[in-house]
Amino acid sequence: QWIYLNDRLVKKEEAVVSVFDHGFLYGDGVFEGIRAYSGNIFKLDEHLDRLYDSAQSIMMTIPYTKEEMSSIIVDTIRQNELDSAYIRVVVSRGPGNLGLDPASCSRPNVIIIAEALALFPEELYQRGLRMGSVATRRNRPDVLSPQVKSLNYLNNILVKLEANQAGVDEALMLNDEGYVTEGSADNIFIVKNGRIITPPVYLGALEGITRNAIIDLADELGYSVAETPFTRHDVYTADEVFLTGTAVEVIAVIDVDGRKIADGRPGHITGHLLSEFRRVTHTDGVK
Numbered sequence: 001q002w003i004y005l006n007d008r009l010v011k012k013e014e015a016v017v018s019v020f021d022h023g024f025l026y027g028d029g030v031f032e033g034i035r036a037y038s039g040n041i042f043k044l045d046e047h048l049d050r051l052y053d054s055a056q057s058i059m060m061t062i063p064y065t066k067e068e069m070s071s072i073i074v075d076t077i078r079q080n081e082l083d084s085a086y087i088r089v090v091v092s093r094g095p096g097n098l099g100l101d102p103a104s105c106s107r108p109n110v111i112i113i114a115e116a117l118a119l120f121p122e123e124l125y126q127r128g129l130r131m132g133s134v135a136t137r138r139n140r141p142d143v144l145s146p147q148v149k150s151l152n153y154l155n156n157i158l159v160k161l162e163a164n165q166a167g168v169d170e171a172l173m174l175n176d177e178g179y180v181t182e183g184s185a186d187n188i189f190i191v192k193n194g195r196i197i198t199p200p201v202y203l204g205a206l207e208g209i210t211r212n213a214i215i216d217l218a219d220e221l222g223y224s225v226a227e228t229p230f231t232r233h234d235v236y237t238a239d240e241v242f243l244t245g246t247a248v249e250v251i252a253v254i255d256v257d258g259r260k261i262a263d264g265r266p267g268h269i270t271g272h273l274l275s276e277f278r279r280v281t282h283t284d285g286v287k
């Protein structure tokens, strides 16, 4: 496996960074998870825009233009002879002294890892996920914006641990006011009386690229889609619940906090969106 590390492709074993990297010491950095389907990189421009916006927000300069970054990503996939891949782009603040001031860090580390896709088992899509709400809340957008996809994912990790402890597949994260925001690393949608609803991102959710693609797709397919705040009650009483994300694509949720969603089986609209999403991901994108 070849890893892109600061201007060159190196063998996995040689892909090492300093223990003084503030990404390691403080979680100071940004990242993206991207997917390639049969040689097409899905929504690469959107992922790069989000990466550069995240970096801008935390006052970090990525030492490449978006065009350069784009060709480096393509090179990394090619070098690894991958067709379908999961791509992780990491830009950390880089090595500095032990103080947390980024001023001591002279150059960010840029790392690109492209791996064969570890697909979620098809059985999980057939069965659907169990979700449980957790005590850990989404950080307030005015404190640290959920739009910054930073290396500091402790909040999301705590949420995942709570879900594991509760014996469910995924966590339902609320904001400070109790409105539903998202899962640990995926966006949530509900369907009620044929309407598809997802929380507005200002409540405290990452503006997922899959989320936006699904909103557009649902719209094109003639469904009514709205970004409206909702609570757990609306989730419990929904006709369908599903999650979206780069890794998971579109996946049904069949149980939330022990409440069976409708008849406890993945819904029709969810299934329709998943099959249409799979169709477009294999035709759209950067070759």
Ligand code: PLP
Binding pocket: 033, 156, 182, 183, 184, 185, 186, 187, 205, 206, 207, 208, 209, 210, 211, 244, 245, 246, 247
């Ligand atoms: N929410 C969080 C917190 C995430 O980390 C992710 C993963 O990227 C998502 C939602 C889903 O976003 P996307 O569809 O861009 O992968």
